[in-house]
Each structure stands twice: as C-alpha cells, then as structure tokens.
Amino acid sequence: MSSPTESALRELPSSRPSQHLGVDSQLQRNISYLGKHQFAPASPEQQQRGAPDLTKITLNKLLGRSRTKPRPPATLKQLETQLNEFFRVNQLNIAVSETTSIRKILAIVCIANGKELEACCHLIASHANCLRQQIFLRHLKSKLRADIIKQPMVLNLDPNHLDVDNRCSITSSKTVMSTVKKLPSEWYVVQVTAVHEPLKDSRHRIQNEEYSYLLKPTHGLHLVVIPTGENAIDPICITVPKPDGDSSYDLRTEIEKLLNNNKSDLTAVYCNKDLYWKMRKKQNDQMSIAIQELECSWLKEWKILFQADYIDNLDLVQDIHSMIDKLIADDNTSRKTISQRTRWLLKKIATSAWYLKSFEIERAVKYVLPTQKKLAKNIILSIIAKNKVIEPLKDAKRKVLLLILDECLDHISFESMQLLKHQPVTRFPSLHILYALFEQHKSSIKNGYKIVHHSDNIGTFIVNPSLDLMHMETRIRSFLNHWLPKWEGLYGIKPDIEFFKKALMQHEILMYNGHGSGVQFMKGEDIERMRVIASVLLFGCSSLKLLPVGGRQAPYGVSYQYLMACSPCILGMLWEVTDGDIDRMTAEFMSKWIPSKVKKPWSDVDKVSWNRGLIEYTNKDKKLTRTIIENEQDMLLAVAISKDVCKQFMTSAAIVMRGLPIKLVD
Template identity: 35%
Template sequence: MANKENNPELTEILEKLSNVHYPSGPIRQSVERMKAHNCMQTNELEAIYHLVESHVPSLRMKTVLRYEKMLVSASDNAQLSLCKNHVAATCTNTKIGDNVNLMLAKIREMPPEWTLVQLTPHFNPKENVEIDPNKHYTNSLYISVFNCGTNQPKPFCVNIEAPRDSVTGSHVEFVNEIRSIISDNKSALTSTKVQTHFRGVPEKQNYFSKRQSLDDRLRILVRDLQNVYLKEWKCFMIGKYVNNDLEIKIQKRIKEFFKAEAPSFNLDEKTQSIVQYLVKGAQQLTLTEMRSAVQTLIPNSGANKTLQRNLGGFCRSLADELSLYEQKKHPLILIIDDSLDCFPWEMMDILVDVSVSRLPSLHLAYALFQEHKATIQNGFKIVQNPENGMYIVNPDLDLRNMQNRITSFYEYWLPSWQGVAGSKPTEEQFEKMLVSGDIFSYHGHGSGSHFFPLYKVERIRINAIVLLFGCGSTQLNIIGPQTEMFSTYQMYLIACSPCIVGMLWEVTDLDTDVLTTEFLSQWVPNSDKPHWKTLDKTQWKKGEKVDFSDKNLAVTSGNCIQEPELLKALSLAKKSHLLNFYLTRASCVARGIPVKIVK
C-alpha cells in the first residue's frame, strides 16, 4: 500500500466523512487509517496522529461517557474514573496542525524513561464485508515509535509489509494460526476439565502430546512473528538505556560516522533515529536483516553502496564496543491494536528478557500517567505498602488443589494479606478489596466478573494493582461484526487501575499457581523467612495444604534476589523451570504502566 502522494479523490471523500461528528468506533477507525495511508509520504507526523486516533475509539468514548455520568452523580469528595480530557477525541473542526501539536505535547509530558511502540494494521476493506467469524487477516503494519520526554526525536513511523511465504510468495495468515492454537488449547483443556486424574498412562501421554504439539506451534509462531513479520524492524522493540550517557554517545558516534563516510549525505532526524535503533538492536539482527534495513535507509545508488556496506559493520562494532546487549533498559510500553492483541509479543527473543507492558492506546497511557503522576518516580508507579494486599481464592468452590496451594503460599510468604478462600464473595466484599488494597489478586475461573459485574467495576476508583490469574482473564473477545473487541481489563483501566496482569487464553491450574507464586515471591519482599524459591514444594505441587513454617521442611540453598519492578519480576517468573507449558508462560501479560515497589 505504498503511496507517493495524496490521492485527491480519496482526500475529498475523507474530508466529507470528517464532517460526521461522533461516528461509530469501527467507522472512525477505518477513516483514520485511510487518512494515515493517504498522507504518510507527504506528512508523516500527521499520518502518525491519524494512526494514534484509530486505536480503540469506542473504548475512549466509553471512558468519556463514564466520566460524564460520574461527574453528574458524584459527591464533592468522590474519586472519578479516567479523566475524559485525556482520552477524548478532538472536534473534527480543529485544525490538523493543532491536533498534531497536542499529541506531541502529550509525548513530551510523559516520563522521559518511557518508550512507546505502536503497532497499527493497515486498513483492509475486506474486513468490512467479511461474514465468516473464523476468517481473519494478517495485514501490513505501521510501527510508530514515541520517545517520551523533552529534547527527544520526533515520533517516526515505518511500514511493514504483510508476511509472505519465502517459497510461494503467498500471504501467511498468522492471525488464523494464533486463533487456531487458542481454540485447540481450549478444546484440549475442556476435554479433561471434569477429571481429577488420568484413567491410565495412554490417556496421560495423549494429553501431554497434544499440549506439547500446541507449545511447538506457538513457539514457531513467535519465531515467525519476529523473523517473518517484523524482520529487521524488531529492533524498535528496545527501551531507553538506564545509563542515558549511552544514548548520547551512540547519537554522537552516528553523526561522526556519517561525517567521515558521507559528508554530503543528508542525515535527517528520522534516519538518525533509525540508525540508533539499528545500533541498539544489532546483536538481535541477522546479517540479512541488517542489510535490508540499511538498504531501506540509504538509496541504492553507486555512490552509496560503500556507505551501505560500512554502515552495517559500524552498527555491529559499536554495539559490541559499548556492550549494549548487557546494558539495563527502561521498560517498554507496546501500544497494540485490538486485532493484534492475541499475539504473545512479549515472548519474542528481543523482548523476553526485558520489562514490557501493553496498552491499547497512546491516549490511555497518557491518561494513566496523569491519574497517577503524583506517585510516579523515574517512570514507575510506586507501591509503598505491598503488605496491604487482598485476595480471592477458589470462589467457585471447584478448585480445591489450587486453593490449597495458593493459601499455603499466602500464609507463608504474605501473611499480612487478607482475603476470601473457598467461599463465594459478596459484591460488597469484592468491591471493598478492589478499593482498599494496594494489590488485589484473584484466583479462580475467568476474571471474577460473575461475582462483581463489570459495569460496577467501571463505576469505582481502583488504585490497586490488579492480578487476575484465571483462564482468559484479560483476553479480548470478538463480540460481533463492526464492533470493537471487549475485555475485562478495559473496565479496570477506566477505573484507573495502573496495571492489570492476566491471561490471554485458557491455562492449567498447577502451571498458573507456579507462575503466580514465582512472580509474587520475586516481586513482593519478605526478608523474615527463607525465600519461597528455596522451599521443597513436592507435596505442594500435588495439591496438598502445606505449612511451610514447619522447621522440618527441607530448604535448598540458593541466592534469591528480589525484583521490585513488576514487569521484570513477571518476566523472570515466566522463565521458571517449574513451569510445564510454554502456553502458560506466553499467556500471562501485563497491561498498564510500569510499577515498582519502594519501601
């Protein structure tokens, strides 16, 4: 869909459509993406603005309406939901230049530690007329990069073509494959749901064979996401270095290189920014990917061939010289379109070792920043009282083994936390836990919305970190044609929760319990006892209630370092050797802004 200049006929149609105030979300989404396509080559910043506006317009409108309703009915001291001023779309009569400047102002105002990377699919007219609910499209992408803070390069955008088979040249439908994996995984788990034990060795082998096959399919898909879909532009998935001097040194060396190698070359800001990411990601790129990126940046003329060849070598040598792969990085926030949210982007090689969260819109990232900026330090929402935790465990009364495991953990590692286990909470109890705790953790089926309706979630103010360890607890659901997808986590965002951790699809209870306890023990400190990781959990894994305070229980040696950053602790927990299935590791994601415990 490359275009060299604005299409006059399309421009005229889009201008007429702009006169429609408050169109439906999907219509506005399509119009904004067509506008972006129409001006990408002539005014990139304007195109980026349209791409930003195309993300979740219905959810943003819902946030505005919820704020207005609360404003009318709230008392003087009531705490409101996300402020409408931070997410509302501007009037269609506003000049486009003013809209772009407002977007840039938001980026400058957000913490300088943040990097936002936005993934937006191209407009595809086929999706508007598709009637098969099982038919999905893997479209070309625009990847936009926003370096927050002042004195930063302007946002830039790169086009990524839809993936094609290297042999046949036909389109590869990754979305169909991930939907198939999710469906097959659900079928495999549902077929054994009512069983507490396998009826024999063949049945057990068959089950694990199916799960292993699904794990293998997902690993292949993740590999193809980074190598076939994103290719060289996966290098944009890198946050800023904690040592800011490294960023400055890289910029300086890039300028020196071009001055020495090609004094007449026009090194504009976008080219310099992309070269900087090529340096930062050089150790993650193959020679072919580096060559392709360089050829995209440098026109392939005779005078530039030497520059192309030398630039790739320069990026690699500078990355090695500065040992960039070993340098600590600030968290990365992925702004992911709903149609791409089903992919476990966090499992890509370039992201698996770093702190990364996801949000559906730049505006929602800005809104969360505004709501919590009084408690944000160095880019992190600070949690000062992690002992003030609340939990709900096994409210449906049918996961006894899970209840034994989780309550054993809480009684040992987090004895100050309060909650309900093995009984159905009332709506009043559920609400009280959400609004009074610094951390809220749910362990049961789904997201718990059958105990506390979502329309009530969005009506309260939630400052707690919300952990939903249930099957598909933060999964986006397709609810119909020409309708935005819906998920539980969206209501928690509207209620101002700074970060929600949950699952993209169905998971098993043992693996989820292992992931939960590995994560919480890594993140929430308890210096008074031997670390959870050092305990003998043989009986615990069998679903038995274990008193870990018993002095006779075996304790293994080992140096366990606490990780106060939520996103990093989650990343470390997902690498635990105790987890059986790759699908469980990939399912767990964080949605929101970076969070850190500081006592």
C-alpha cells in the same frame, strides 16, 4: 507548489456531497476501493529490482489512475481534504469502524505526501475509538447522576484527554509533541497498528457457545515509535508488509486456530496421560513456531523497534552513536541531508545489531538510506565489524516498553519474542488511555514508575471462590500463609459485592485465583463506576482476553473496565491456562516482587512438598539461618523473570500486563 505526484494528476471533477455521514460519493468510492486491497511499501530490494511500490499502485488506483477501471482522477491533496472533511462534518458519535478505517486511509495518504508526523497522528487516532467513546459516555452518566439525583460523582479518566470529538486536541500534528513531552522519559512507547482492512472484514463474529477468532490472514503493520520526555523527537513510522506469500503457512491464522481449539483441547478426556502431554507439546511447538515467525517473517529486521533504549552500558551506547555520527560527518555528500529521524534509525540499528543477521543489518540500513549508497555501505561494514563489541548490550537493562496494540492484534503474545525476554513490558489500547491514566496517577509517579509503599497488609486475595479448584487452593493457601501471613482474604468463599469493592478501593493489591476474571462475582459495569486503587492480579483463564461483542464493535474485556476505573495495573491471561503451571508462576512472582520476613527464599522450598500444601526446604538446615532475600521492586520485570518457571510455553505466553509500570518500595 504542488508535488510531482500531484502535478502528474488531473483535477478531480466536483461532485455533490452525499447525505451519508457527510461524505461525498467520490470519497465513498475511494474508501470502497481501499476496503478491497491490502498494501505495503516495497522493500529496498524490490525497488532495486524495479518492483512496483504497492502503496503507489494503491494510491494511483484510489486517485483514478487504474488502467483496468477508468475513473475521474483525483490528487492526493483532494483525497486528504475529503477525508478530513468527513471528520469536520461528523465531530462526535460517528460509527467507530468508519472512524478507524478513515484514519488509517489518511495515514497512508499522508505517508505518500511525505507527512510522517500527520500520518503518525492519524494512526494514533485510529486506536480504541469505541473504548474512548464508552469512557466519555460513562463520564456523562456520572455527571447526570450528580446533577439530577445528587449522587457523588466519581472522577476517573478525564474525557478531555481522550479526543472523542475527532478534533484531536491532544494528539493532532500541532499538539502531539507537547503531549508526549509530558510523559516520563524513562518510557519507550511503540504502537502497532494493522493496515486498513475492508469494513466487512472488521466485523467481530460471536459463536453460539465460544468466543472464537475469525482466522484472518496475516497483513501489513504500521510500527510507530513514540519518543517521550522533554527531549523527545517526532514519532517515527515504519510500515512492514505482510510476510512473503510463497509459503502456505500463515502465522496469524495458525495462532487463531490454536487459540480457538485451546479450551476444548485442555478439557477433553484422554485415554492416557501420554496423549494429553503429546497434545500439550504440540500446542507449545505451534505457539513457539508462530512467535518465531512473528519476529523473523513478519517484523523481520524492524523487530528492533521493540527494543527499548538502554539504561545500562551507556558508555558503549555512546561509542556506537558517535561512530554513526562520525560516518555521517565524513560523508561530504550526505551530512547536510541526513535528518534527525534517519540518525535515530541508524543508531537504533547499530545498537540492536547483536540481534540481527548481517543481511538484516544491510536491508535495514539500505531502507533508511535508499540513495546514499556509499554512506550506507560504510555504515553496514562498520556495524558488522563492531558486532562482537556490541554484544554486551544483549543483557543490558532497558527502559520500560509500553506497547500500544491494535485491538485486532491483542491476542498475539508480542511479549514472548526472544528480543523481549526478561524485559519490562506493559500494554495499553491507545496513547489517549495511556496519557489519561498517567494524568490520574502522576503525583505518585517517579522516574517512570508509580510508587507503591509496602506494608505487611498491603494486599488481599480471593482464592477458589467457586469451590472446584481444591488443589489450587491447597497450593496458594500454603504459599500465602508462609510468605504473606498478614494478608487477609477469602478461601473457598464466594465474595459479596461489598468485599470486592473494599478489596479494590482500600488495598494496593488484589490477587484473584479462580475461574476467569471474577466478573461472575462483580459485574464490569459496577467496576466502571468505582475509583479503583488496587493493582489487580487476575490469575484465571482468559482474564485479560478481549471478547468479541458482535457487529463492527471492537472486542472488549474486563481489563478495559479496570482501566476506566483508574486501576494502575492489571495482570492476567490472554487465553486458557492450567492451574498447576500458573500456580508455580504465581508463587514465583509474588515471592520475587513482595518482600517477606521468612528466613529462606522461595527458591529453596521443595515444590513437590508444596504441591501437597507443605512447606519444606530442599536444604535441610535445622537452624534456618536467615538468608538475604533480594526482591525485584519493578513489577513488570518480576513478571517477566517469573515466567521462566512455567513448564508450558502456552502458559508463559498467555501472561500479560496492562497499565502503568509499578515499583514496590519499603
């Protein structure tokens, strides 16, 4: 039986298939229309005021019901059929931008049809299409070399886990649950996808001298929570609209302006130090305001979806969950109609209430329960009344957050949100890459962490290979000699390819302190051909930045090449940073994460003396009585805590991780 929406629409007249990519002309017109409009569902308040739902308006126009431009109407089912036919006819090597766009369109159609699981699967398939094809092609090249010239084949990410043939063998609506149930239950996965945008706007421009951003305005977002583990429920999708248009301030444009000017601001010549520090303060304020706007104006109450499930204070969490269950059970009119999805969202709102204002709690609950007004009121009042009881959860430990970001959002520091302060967070370009990397390392993953066993010479380093960062070399040399004296590496020497390969393939940790990401010494193409064992720490400017490559291709970076080579984890910077600030964070992080045989913690070292290359303790204890030093085994958590020593917010916000959670054990 057709839905009321479909029954109200007349049938689409048949049309001859187009020769362009196997898509008929009606579908091309539909896609063209979607390319001109941004849309998001109406909020509960707008619905109560009778405001139109932008998703319905967009779909009505897409299906031929526009009053301003008559067009033969179609049903949602027929539109979905045409879009799926596109992928059936073009199973491999179709244009990346078209693939991403049509997946996002299909997601909107599925949401309108009430097919949330299918919508989530299409959004998952919209991520990292270019990267997944590149991994597939790299695999083919390696196989050809093995077959033709008998070169040993390097086994990296398995293309069978990447769905490059558009059949979505591991992430379709029929298979995605079996895939995510194989992932550790200790993970909490959230995918952030930009809503569909015109293909003409998806082109990535390259400037003559600088890689710059396009100053795109803020848009809507699809937030997809992907539960993992044996007891995982279906993925949940919430679409948030772009911020209200009343203000002239656009946070994405402001962030991109700031980042476009960052390098020139830092390298400019200033008449005096006061002008320089005023510039740094202005940068910090601009980025801080933008991150606040990200939480308050863009994500609004749905920022709580970024809060991973608790692993501490579980008794309190269970009490809150029981309260929600009891309120639902006591409501005779609703208890039989409340879905598992609705319960999950209500419990997430309740356990995250310590971070929400009362009106945000009300707005979120009414969104989840749009028609059950009595139940919604009871739940809102109960959550607000328990707010003080819930507050201890603010400092409770949480699961690891694995953040899957749309490539056009990768330059935004979601990790800097106050909600994620001191929380373990890592990034992935897509669920496919996450799953493929997990499969490569699963034998060494325990309780959600890849286990790395510590030894005195576990790592190596490359410091100041360009010989123009002498102050940085002085600081890092004195730290390594003091904290990790058994480590061997290079100071002030350009590494040859053999040293670089040995560092990546024979050590568990490679620390690089120099300009950029080190690709000036070893090409990314060479990294792709390797099987990298090391977790790579790139403390150079823009070392994890995704660079535009031109045309409609997605941005690309060396961190992707390390992931292709199966490196378990990569740390780096999203933009340019200054050496003094990042050196402080480097020493703090390394001393917090990696054990040492020294007698005093790094916090006792006088940092003024260290800046000159001297190790002196603030507490002049001549006997140097050994103090018990507690290290943080969780690499992600050690990074999050170590950001506190950065004096500049721009520095701490630039630091991100990609890859698997790592735990260093004795």
